[in-house]
Structure formats: structure tokens, C-alpha cells
Amino acid sequence: MCLAVPTKVLAREGNVATVDVQGVRARVRLDALGEEVQVGDYLLVHAGFAIRRLDPADAAETLALFQELFALEEGAPSGPPAP
Amino acid sequence: MTEPRPTSPFELRDPGQAREFASLLRRHAPPDPVRIVHVCGTHEMAIAQHGLRSLLPEGVEVLEGPGCPVCVTPTVDLDRAVKLALGGVIVCTFGDMTRVPGTRVTLAEARAHGADVRVVLSPSDAAEIARQNPGRRVVFFAVGFETTAPGTAAVLLDSPPENFLVLASHKLIPPALAALVAEPPVRIAAFLAPGHVSTIIGAGAYRPVAERYRVPIVVAGFEPLDILYAIALVLRQLREGRAEVENAYPRAVTEEGNRRAQELLAQAFEPSDAVWRGIGTIPGSGLRIRPELSRWDATHELPVAAEEGEDKPAGCLCSEVLLARAVPADCPLFRASCTPLSPVGPCMVGSEGACNVWYRYGGRPDL
Numbered sequence: 399m400c401l402a403v404p405t406k407v408l409a410r411e412g413n414v415a416t417v418d419v420q421g422v423r424a425r426v427r428l429d430a431l432g433e434e435v436q437v438g439d440y441l442l443v444h445a446g447f448a449i450r451r452l453d454p455a456d457a458a459e460t461l462a463l464f465q466e467l468f469a470l471e472e473g474a475p476s477g478p479p480a481p
Numbered sequence: 482m483t484e485p486r487p488t489s490p491f492e493l494r495d496p497g498q499a500r501e502f503a504s505l506l507r508r509h510a511p512p513d514p515v516r517i518v519h520v521c522g523t524h525e526m527a528i529a530q531h532g533l534r535s536l537l538p539e540g541v542e543v544l545e546g547p548g549c550p551v552c553v554t555p556t557v558d559l560d561r562a563v564k565l566a567l568g569g570v571i572v573c574t575f576g577d578m579t580r581v582p583g584t585r586v587t588l589a590e591a592r593a594h595g596a597d598v599r600v601v602l603s604p605s606d607a608a609e610i611a612r613q614n615p616g617r618r619v620v621f622f623a624v625g626f627e628t629t630a631p632g633t634a635a636v637l638l639d640s641p642p643e644n645f646l647v648l649a650s651h652k653l654i655p656p657a658l659a660a661l662v663a664e665p666p667v668r669i670a671a672f673l674a675p676g677h678v679s680t681i682i683g684a685g686a687y688r689p690v691a692e693r694y695r696v697p698i699v700v701a702g703f704e705p706l707d708i709l710y711a712i713a714l715v716l717r718q719l720r721e722g723r724a725e726v727e728n729a730y731p732r733a734v735t736e737e738g739n740r741r742a743q744e745l746l747a748q749a750f751e752p753s754d755a756v757w758r759g760i761g762t763i764p765g766s767g768l769r770i771r772p773e774l775s776r777w778d779a780t781h782e783l784p785v786a787a788e789e790g791e792d793k794p795a796g797c798l799c800s801e802v803l804l805a806r807a808v809p810a811d812c813p814l815f816r817a818s819c820t821p822l823s824p825v826g827p828c829m830v831g832s833e834g835a836c837n838v839w840y841r842y843g844g845r846p847d848l
């Protein structure tokens with residue numbers, strides 16, 4: 399039921415967006431989202447409803463979090479608590 | 482790592498970083514064995530598919546608890562759906578749900594006996610079927626956690642057709658975590674919280690559980706590196722003696738969650754006690770349709786007595802698997818008499834069930 403992979407918005411018509419799910423087109427409803435959606439946006443979709451808009455820049459930020467942890471843990475096994 | 486080449490900006494699968502995580506986890510392995518429990522079929526699939534258990538240090542176990550909505554749907558609800566279907570109502574539900582055995586039969590078997598059972602991908606598909614069949618009653622058998630329930634709520638609040646009904650069997654994750662950790666004898670050291678449930682309810686929703694039971698809870702995403710990162714944060718908390726909520730999936734999860742979806746849930750449902758198959762009743766872990774919407778509530782409009790059923794097929798360890806006390810390989814029936822084509826228990830049916838995932842990804846993935 400849970401699609402872990404974000405889908406890309408191809409078109410939007412009111413409450414409904416057409417998205418690309420790994421090459422397959424699907425229609426998803428936007429009324430559980432509460433965020434503005436534009437063509438080209440990435441959406442997390444669950445059972446036909448978008449639940450969150452994702453920003454590719456945030457994926458890069460996640461990688462930065464990983465690096466932070468590696469750096470922090472390098473020489474300091476009992477380092478400061480997480481930010 | 483099976484797929485090192487990123488094909489989307491959201492794929493976090495770099496093998497070099499995975500190795501870095503593995504050595505970090507090894508360096509910070511806890512002195513005593515720890516059991517970390519996640520409650521999400523999609524986590525189990527990522528862990529099994531990418532062989533992440535082989536990267537964990539000795540003594541660190543990660544188990545799927547009650548993370549498969551299909552598996553924890555109680556037989557009473559299933560029996561209700563089967564009775565409705567055999568009584569001439571169109572029953573719509575998600576695919577796996579049609580193959581889970583109730584007390585006597587599955588919905589698929591009811592269909593073989595002439596019942597009109599349809600597989601849908603979304604609650605709004607079920608409402609559409611009701612619109613297309615004005616002369617028939619159409620019941621949507623609604624299962625799933627906080628990720629799925631807002632869709633059901635949106636449909637209920639969107640003036641669905643008069644012949645449309647919902648048999649609501651949605652479940653909530655935080656009360657289940659509390660029930661699992663409150664239950665000795667197996668000590669659960671920490672939880673990985675399901676990423677997309679958390680997208681809806683927010684990381685903050687776990688704080689009462691983490692504080693009350695002194696258990697670290699780390700919200701985890703679904704890419705292999707997301708999961709390793711979350712486990713690293715868990716081990717660090719354990720090492721430092723902390724029991725906090727940390728968000729290892731900030732690109733999809735905020736502290737407050739998806740307010741719009743939460744409003745829909747609050748408008749359509751109220752919390753109720755709920756029975757989890759294999760586990761029992763967990764207080765406040767279910768969602769009941771609000772009285773104002775009772776004309777679309779199947780239990781109200783089409784009451785059927787549920788059968789008092791045998792909840793557990795003989796020899797099946799599902800309840801132990803769902804309580805994170807056993808892994809599928811501990812079950813003597815696993816891969817022997819129990820397979821996805823002829824499942825004995827619900828954990829082998831649901832594609833998010835631990836037994837089903839282990840079967841598909843090669844049995845004991847932690848060797």
C-alpha cells in the first residue's frame with residue numbers, strides 16, 4: 399500500500415494531479431495535502447492520496463546530515479547529543 | 482547494495498556511504514544484545530531487499546513488529562466483510578485483504594462463491610464504484626494506518642453517494658508502540674518509527690511514548706542509507722543513555738506532521754479501542770466513524786454479527802512475529818507448509834507481512 403518512492407506531477411486539475419509512478423501514469427487526490435502543488439513537483443503518494451510534497455534539495459540535505467554524523471562520530475565515540 | 486546507480490534525486494544508496502555506516506555501527510555496537518523494532522512493511526522490504534541485516538554489528542537485531550495492516554486486521558472484521566459480500570453487497574478493499582483467511586473463508590473464496598468482491602487501489606475508487614452502481618450497496622473495507630486513513634476520511638467528508646458505506650478497521654501506530662514496549666518479557670531497546678505514518682502524525686506524536694517508557698524512537702525513511710542512519714542514531718542514543726524522539730527523515734517528516742490530513746482524520750473519526758489480530762485489544766488504537774457520518778458507517782447501517790473465530794491457525798507463530806518476539810524463520814511452517822501461494826497465517830499473506838517479505842527475499846536475510 400505504501401509507495402516509498404516519490405512520484406512526479408505531470409499535470410494538475412483542481413483537486414487531482416496526474417503523476418508518474420515509475421513510468422506509469424496515475425491520478426492522485428490532493429485534498430489531504432494542504433500544500434500548493436505545481437507541475438514538476440515531487441509528491442509522496444499513499445493509496446491514491448498525496449500526503450507530502452518533497453523537495454529534491456532536501457535529499458541533498460539528508461546527505462549532509464549523514465556527513466555530519468560521520469564527522470561527529472569519527473574521533474568522538476561519546477560526542478555531544480544530536481542537534 | 483544492489484542498485485548503486487541513483488536514478489532519482491531521492492535514491493540514497495551509495496555503497497561507499499553504506500560501508501561507512503556499517504563501520505560506524507560496528508564501532509558503536511552496544512555491549513549487550515539489543516532488539517530494535519520497526520513497524521512498517523516497507524521498512525522490512527528495504528531491509529531484506531538490500532541485505533541491511535548483514536551490515537549490522539553482532540547483537541543488534543532489527544525485527545518487524547505489527548507493521549502490516551493486512552496482518553493485524555482482526556478476524557471479526559474480516560468475517561463481517563465476508564458476510565456482507567455473501568449477502569449481496571459489493572465489497573471493495575485493497576488486494577492483499579482479499580486473501581487473508583477469516584474464521585472460515587477469505588474474501589477471494591467468497592468471490593468464487595459468487596460474491597462481488599473488488600480490489601481497489603484507493604478509497605476514492607470505492608466511492609466511484611458506488612457511483613457507478615446506484616442500485617447496489619457498496620462497502621469499502623478500510624484497513625491501514627495513519628497514512629491510509631486520511632484518504633478514507635477525505636472520501637467520507639466529500640459527500641459520498643448514499644449507497645456507499647465504510648467498514649472502518651484503521652489502526653494507529655503510537656498506541657501500538659506503547660502496548661509493545663509495555664509488554665514484557667522481551668525488552669524492546671528502541672523503535673524505528675514508520676516514515677510515512679510520521680509524515681501524517683509528525684515526529685512529535687511519539688514523544689509521550691518515548692518519555693513514558695524511556696524508549697528511543699527514531700523516525701526512519703525508506704532508502705537503505707536512511708535506515709542505516711536511523712539505526713546509527715538509535716545506537717548513539719542507547720550508548721548515551723538517552724530515550725528521545727529523533728527525526729532521521731526530515732525531508733518528509735516535520736515535528737507537527739501534515740495538519741490538513743490530521744484535520745480530516747479528526748473530522749471523520751474518533752479514537753476507539755481496537756483489536757489487533759494476534760495481539761489483542763489495544764486501548765485507543767483504532768478509529769471509529771463519527772456519529773454525524775453514521776449513514777456511511779457499515780457497522781451502523783448493515784450490522785452483521787461477527788463469528789467468534791479461531792484467531793490463530795494451528796502452529797502459526799504470527800502473533801509472536803507481530804509482537805516482535807520471533808522472526809519468520811523461527812516458525813517450523815515457514816517455507817514448508819506455509820508459502821505465499823498457500824499461506825497458513827496472515828503474516829504470509831500481506832505483502833508487507835514479515836513472513837511474506839522473508840519468503841520473497843530469500844528466507845533468513847540476516848545470515
Ligand code: SF4
Binds near residue numbers: 826830836
Ligand atoms: S510462516 Fe506462516 S505459519 Fe509461520 S508464522 Fe508466518 S504466517 Fe504463520
